[in-house]
Structure formats: C-alpha cells, structure tokens
Amino acid sequence: MRNIAKCKLCGSIIESYAMQDYVECSCGEIAIDGGTYRLMTFARNYDNFLRLDDSGQEFPVNYENNKKNDGTEQAGESNPKIITQQQLIDELDQMIKNFDNIPPHAAISPVNHYDLVSVMLIISKFLRLQSDEAT
DSSP, X not given: OOEEEEETTTOOEEEEOSTTOOEEOTTSSEEEESTTTOOEEEESOXXXXXXXXXXXXXXXXXXXXXEOTTSOEEEEEOSOOOOOHHHHHHHXXXXXXXXXXXXXXXXXXXXXXXXXXXXXXXXXXXXXXXXXXXX
C-alpha cells in the first residue's frame, strides 16, 4: 500500500515515497512521513484526514494519540488492516491484469523503481505471511 493521504480542508493529495520523506498538504492541516516503510500520520484535526488506497478510494483513519515531550501530538493508525495470503495473491494477479491493459508503447518502456518496489513489497509481505503461518 502506498502512503497517500488527502486533506478535507484544502483538497491536497499528498504522498510520501521514502522513509525520510515528510510531506504536508498545502494548508498544513495534515502530513505524512515514512513512505511505505512507516505509515506515519500527523494532523491538527484528524477529522480532516483521509487515507487513500492505491486505487484512489478514500477512507478515514482510526488513530491513537501519542503525546510527545514537547506537548504536541503524533498519531499512529490503530487497528491495522490484516492482510491475508489470498489478498496478496489477488494483488499480484491484479498487477498482471493491469499490465495486459497498458498501451503497446508502455509495455516496452523500462520499469521504474516505483514499479519494482511495489512488486518487492507484495512478495516480501507474502513471504512473511508464509513464515508467520509456519511458526
């Protein structure tokens, strides 16, 4: 899953690509950090924070407040979505189907790093899930 969020106040859609990639919306109401490695979220008011999935579907987040020493609040998403082995297989199948539908000129263009990392993340999660089930 990509680290994408939308601000209800200004309508900005922001994305964090790397572990040290802190991104704020244009009005400063929400921010995200951590890329796909750490899905860190920040907001003045979480009622204005929407998470976006890879297909662009919006959904609110559940969060737990964690007060820092300086009095500010940092939230982490609670109740993380549990991903099953079948969901990971379905995601890979969907990626293959998406490839079948791209224009011919795009099919022969080089793969970018984002594409490669997406596949590696799915495979990594799949292998971890198998490892967890074996123990």
